[in-house]
Amino acid sequence: MLRTGGRPHVLIAGGGVAALEAMVALRRIGEERVDIELLSPDLDFFYRPLSVAEPFGVGEVLRFDLATLARGCGAKHSLGALVAVYPEERCVRTSRNATFGYDALVIAVGARPREAVRGALTFRGEADVGLFGALLGDLDDGHVRRVVFALPGGVTWPLPLYELALLTAGHLAREGNSAAELRIVTPEHAPLALLGGEASEAVTALLADRGIGVSTSTYPDEFEDGELKVVPGTPVPADVVVALPRLRGVPLAGVPRDEDFFVSTDSSGRVAGLDDVFAAGDITTFPVKQGGLAAQQADAVAEAIAAWAGAPVSPRPFDPVLRALLLGDSPLYLRTELGGGRGDTSTAGDEALWWPPAKIAARYLGPYLAEHAGLAYGPAAGSAHSSRRP
Numbered sequence: 001m002l003r004t005g006g007r008p009h010v011l012i013a014g015g016g017v018a019a020l021e022a023m024v025a026l027r028r029i030g031e032e033r034v035d036i037e038l039l040s041p042d043l044d045f046f047y048r049p050l051s052v053a054e055p056f057g058v059g060e061v062l063r064f065d066l067a068t069l070a071r072g073c074g075a076k077h078s079l080g081a082l083v084a085v086y087p088e089e090r091c092v093r094t095s096r097n098a099t100f101g102y103d104a105l106v107i108a109v110g111a112r113p114r115e116a117v118r119g120a121l122t123f124r125g126e127a128d129v130g131l132f133g134a135l136l137g138d139l140d141d142g143h144v145r146r147v148v149f150a151l152p153g154g155v156t157w158p159l160p161l162y163e164l165a166l167l168t169a170g171h172l173a174r175e176g177n178s179a180a181e182l183r184i185v186t187p188e189h190a191p192l193a194l195l196g197g198e199a200s201e202a203v204t205a206l207l208a209d210r211g212i213g214v215s216t217s218t219y220p221d222e223f224e225d226g227e228l229k230v231v232p233g234t235p236v237p238a239d240v241v242v243a244l245p246r247l248r249g250v251p252l253a254g255v256p257r258d259e260d261f262f263v264s265t266d267s268s269g270r271v272a273g274l275d276d277v278f279a280a281g282d283i284t285t286f287p288v289k290q291g292g293l294a295a296q297q298a299d300a301v302a303e304a305i306a307a308w309a310g311a312p313v314s315p316r317p318f319d320p321v322l323r324a325l326l327l328g329d330s331p332l333y334l335r336t337e338l339g340g341g342r343g344d345t346s347t348a349g350d351e352a353l354w355w356p357p358a359k360i361a362a363r364y365l366g367p368y369l370a371e372h373a374g375l376a377y378g379p380a381a382g383s384a385h386s387s388r389r390p
């Protein structure tokens, strides 16, 4: 039963990859059967993957005006941060006490980064580009010689750490700096093991070729007095440690969640125990936090909602396929199917393995950004152009 007369009102909380993919997919699949409203605290969508390239001057974090993206899709953008869901009343409340009604709700509010290795430079994205740039300056001046890149245990997305290490190695080579030493410390049993055998072997070879040391099956703990304490093993000497953060969900009243505030869903993205409430992206309990996977979850949600609204579509469950574009001197495309029972589907190559060959492989959002918002896709981050707020 619809809360209002007219068309079902789909409220999407978030303004990131999952929210935008859900918006575009729902409009494409559901056509004009639904009203769509985006609710987010930001005016802009940030295309974060290129933040790793920014300190090296070969790419920049792209921004898109959310209201424009929404308008182009026949949707509305409203400002507000979701804090509570009232399933009985079919409405939500924002941090400023405004209420928004829904017939279907999509929670796509992402995750929050937390420092995981005390004493390290935690690289969260655009906010830490300046600090990383200063580290490059210190390497160039010879004030810093040994840099360790540390992947913490727990929930995170490892690729940016490898990109920072490879881009730093390229920078050192261009500067003729042969004194510096780079090492990756990771709990993985092999570099980017999640991406399967062929991909991991390709990355391992690349790291060896660039002279980057690797300590696998090793958890970084904390950095103090020139030593990175690790488990198991003896401390690793370092002048600077760069670490990725660990991710945590967002507390939302009225929404069941685990101890880290992540939200559990079924394979169509339905939140357990709540009618007509869906979730997609980093906020969910799915253990791999990646933009491409967030988009695939959003597609499953969009199909389920479109079918419910009467669109002639048979909703398909989320069947995760990992597509990762590793930046370095030259891009490396990596792909694997995470669903079990298919053997090792891992592939690696310097030719694009998906189209458009973007850092975030999103079926509907990728082409939408390329067509409507001026994002040009090229083989390397340096060929991407940012859009301007209208």
Ligand SMILES: Cc1cc2nc3c(=O)[nH]c(=O)nc-3n(C[C@H](O)[C@H](O)[C@H](O)COP(=O)(O)OP(=O)(O)OC[C@H]3O[C@@H](n4cnc5c(N)ncnc54)[C@H](O)[C@@H]3O)c2cc1C
Pocket: 013, 014, 015, 016, 017, 018, 019, 039, 040, 041, 042, 045, 048, 049, 050, 051, 052, 080, 081, 082, 083, 108, 109, 110, 111, 124, 125, 157, 159, 160, 250, 280, 281, 282, 283, 289, 290, 291, 292, 293, 294, 324, 325, 359, 360, 361
């Ligand atoms: C440095 C870096 C590099 C990365 N590289 C890649 C890559 O190469 N490829 C890839 O696929 N992925 C990459 N990722 C991961 C990818 O960015 C995330 O997995 C992806 O953005 C998750 O999408 P999301 O929509 O769930 O969350 P987000 O993109 O984080 O979006 C969350 C949105 O929700 C909004 N929001 C927050 N709180 C609220 C609230 N209370 N109410 C309403 N809205 C709210 C935020 O403003 C934001 O718009 C990278 C991440 C980082 C940090």
